[in-house]
Amino acid sequence: MIFIVIFVGKTSAINVTNNRYRLNYHIMSPGGWINDPNGLSYFNGQYHVFFQYNPDSSSWGPMHWGHVVSTDLVHWKYLPIALYPDHSYDKDGCFSGSAIVNNGVLSLVYTGNVNNGSFDGGFYQIVNIATSTDGVNFQKFSGNPVIATWPVDGTNNFRDPKVWQNNGTFYVVLGNQSKDRHGRVVLYKSSDLKTWTYVGVLAEYNNDNTGTMWECPNFFSLGGKYALLFSPQGIERDGDRFGNLDVNGYFIGDYQYATNEFTHGPFYEIDLGHDFYAAQMFQAPDGRSILIGWMDMWGAQFPEQPDGWAGALTIPRELTLSADGTRINMSPIAELLTLRGNQYINSNIEVDGVYNTNIPLGSTEILLQIALVNVQARKVGLKFPLNNGELRVYYDKQTQKLVVSRKKVVRQVAINNISVLNLRIFVDRSSIEVFANNGSAVFTSRFYVDYIPNLSLFAEYGVANLSLQAFSLNKIW
Numbered sequence: 001m002i003f004i005v006i007f008v009g010k011t012s013a014i015n016v017t018n019n020r021y022r023l024n025y026h027i028m029s030p031g032g033w034i035n036d037p038n039g040l041s042y043f044n045g046q047y048h049v050f051f052q053y054n055p056d057s058s059s060w061g062p063m064h065w066g067h068v069v070s071t072d073l074v075h076w077k078y079l080p081i082a083l084y085p086d087h088s089y090d091k092d093g094c095f096s097g098s099a100i101v102n103n104g105v106l107s108l109v110y111t112g113n114v115n116n117g118s119f120d121g122g123f124y125q126i127v128n129i130a131t132s133t134d135g136v137n138f139q140k141f142s143g144n145p146v147i148a149t150w151p152v153d154g155t156n157n158f159r160d161p162k163v164w165q166n167n168g169t170f171y172v173v174l175g176n177q178s179k180d181r182h183g184r185v186v187l188y189k190s191s192d193l194k195t196w197t198y199v200g201v202l203a204e205y206n207n208d209n210t211g212t213m214w215e216c217p218n219f220f221s222l223g224g225k226y227a228l229l230f231s232p233q234g235i236e237r238d239g240d241r242f243g244n245l246d247v248n249g250y251f252i253g254d255y256q257y258a259t260n261e262f263t264h265g266p267f268y269e270i271d272l273g274h275d276f277y278a279a280q281m282f283q284a285p286d287g288r289s290i291l292i293g294w295m296d297m298w299g300a301q302f303p304e305q306p307d308g309w310a311g312a313l314t315i316p317r318e319l320t321l322s323a324d325g326t327r328i329n330m331s332p333i334a335e336l337l338t339l340r341g342n343q344y345i346n347s348n349i350e351v352d353g354v355y356n357t358n359i360p361l362g363s364t365e366i367l368l369q370i371a372l373v374n375v376q377a378r379k380v381g382l383k384f385p386l387n388n389g390e391l392r393v394y395y396d397k398q399t400q401k402l403v404v405s406r407k408k409v410v411r412q413v414a415i416n417n418i419s420v421l422n423l424r425i426f427v428d429r430s431s432i433e434v435f436a437n438n439g440s441a442v443f444t445s446r447f448y449v450d451y452i453p454n455l456s457l458f459a460e461y462g463v464a465n466l467s468l469q470a471f472s473l474n475k476i477w
């Protein structure tokens, strides 16, 4: 049978009206609102990234799945919207989900959101699938929904299926929640993606500070361990930890498929910046575990909204298990080296106070090495102006913390007993991603300044020698 797909109406109803904050090398909306990355996959020679998308407005609204593809994970191009909320089982939103390739077919496994006042909160959420053989046009399954009700021991808050295959069986994990309103992740299995059996709870609240709702779970093996990465809401701030409204983090542990037993350590944040949420990972054909996050979060301000767009995704990051097996490290994927254009600088600079460079931060990669043993200064790092204030990335020798401060709103992490601090920093027109010491600490934040700022180095209360390299990064759009 041949399906001829005709898109009735508009594919992008709202246009970008001002480019002042548009990004040069990040996935962003072509106009309209985006949030969670969805459906990360590799199919027919291309990497696919989908995202929660409202094409009609720069605010959240009826959720579609937007779609971009790439052959190298660096240069992306827009494809037509993959999913519209146009069936009874997804009429109030094609919410988040994931993708899997099976027998030459790309299958999307997604949340159908249906508003129905009979339920708690006035909605219910179910699981649907859609398939494609060309990677462009998607056909919703005639038997949808494939998971029509949530587990009897849970509630209607039931979403964000993340699918994978193990030893011939498909699995999905979904977020939340127990009847007593705590976060948890549940597991289902299937032999064909269409008929699913509830396996049970994979992980849940255990009298710890892990919030009330767990969104966007991902479960995967990494370096011989298993990781459950999820986005809990309602976590309480704990010193330097959990500074944001919503948090994205993980448990590391061991897992037995036979008994569905996941024993794990404590919850750690995966990204410590001001704007990071709802990350999804997938396994590339070469075996790398690659992650992309939403480079914003609920409750954030979106100064680009009046310009006809809002939201962006992070650069792809490779995940590895730390040497001691307890943490996830995140580094920019190797392919991003191909974005480098001019080298602006490669030198050692003695900084006493503020040192202004002429290096523009419109689309720039910075490599900053600080030999801390020799540093007399108390605070040493880099900074640049914002519309009202500054963005600073620095090491505080007195507190032994790496700090990212945006208009004095501080995110920081203790890094003790290191002799050298290596920072690799990706700055785009309205975003910064800081990778410290091989990705053992990562900070992602958006920022807004009406002109392209230049980089300054600083050393307070003493002198510091810094080794600085910087490159311009090419535009992909």
Ligand SMILES: *[C@@H]1O[C@H](CO)[C@@H](O)[C@H](O)[C@H]1NC(C)=O
Binding pocket: 013, 014, 015
């Ligand atoms: C967006 O731009 C397209 C192409 O220029 C135009 O046809 C369309 O009317 C514009 N939409 C709005 C809402 O202005």
Ligand SMILES: *[C@@H]1O[C@H](CO)[C@@H](O)[C@H](O)[C@H]1NC(C)=O
Binding pocket: 115, 116, 117, 118
């Ligand atoms: C809402 O759910 C109830 C209970 O399952 C069902 O009887 C009713 O038909 C649903 N209404 C709509 C509009 O879907």
Ligand SMILES: *[C@@H]1O[C@H](CO)[C@@H](O)[C@H](O)[C@H]1NC(C)=O
Binding pocket: 167, 168
């Ligand atoms: C894989 O599945 C087969 C058949 O279902 C089973 O016999 C075998 O024990 C499984 N292997 C592992 C490692 O679980």
Ligand SMILES: *[C@@H]1O[C@H](CO)[C@@H](O)[C@H](O)[C@H]1NC(C)=O
Binding pocket: 357, 358, 359, 360, 451, 452, 453, 454
């Ligand atoms: C950045 O440096 C360049 C080169 O010196 C200069 O022309 C430009 O005005 C500077 N920009 C700002 C915002 O200071």
Ligand SMILES: *[C@@H]1O[C@H](CO)[C@@H](O)[C@H](O)[C@H]1NC(C)=O
Binding pocket: 416, 417
């Ligand atoms: C840092 O080094 C000191 C001295 O070697 C040691 O006492 C301390 O426990 C170390 N701190 C950390 C956090 O490793």
Ligand SMILES: *[C@@H]1O[C@H](CO)[C@@H](O)[C@H](O)[C@H]1NC(C)=O
Binding pocket: 422, 437, 438
């Ligand atoms: C970073 O990783 C490289 C290669 O794995 C290793 O040689 C180096 O020691 C690491 N550096 C730090 C600061 O951990």
Ligand SMILES: *[C@@H]1O[C@H](CO)[C@@H](O)[C@H](O)[C@H]1NC(C)=O
Binding pocket: 350, 374, 375, 376, 463, 464, 465
């Ligand atoms: C910085 O490097 C210069 C040249 O190598 C050296 O003379 C100076 O003592 C160094 N300063 C500090 C604070 O390490």
Ligand SMILES: CC(=O)N[C@H]1CO[C@H](CO)[C@@H](O)[C@@H]1O
Binding pocket: 121, 155, 156, 157, 158, 159, 175, 176, 177, 181, 212, 213, 214, 215, 216
């Ligand atoms: C992921 C998810 O379903 N979260 C929900 C958990 O339950 C609370 C309370 O009902 C909802 O507000 C969350 O949206």
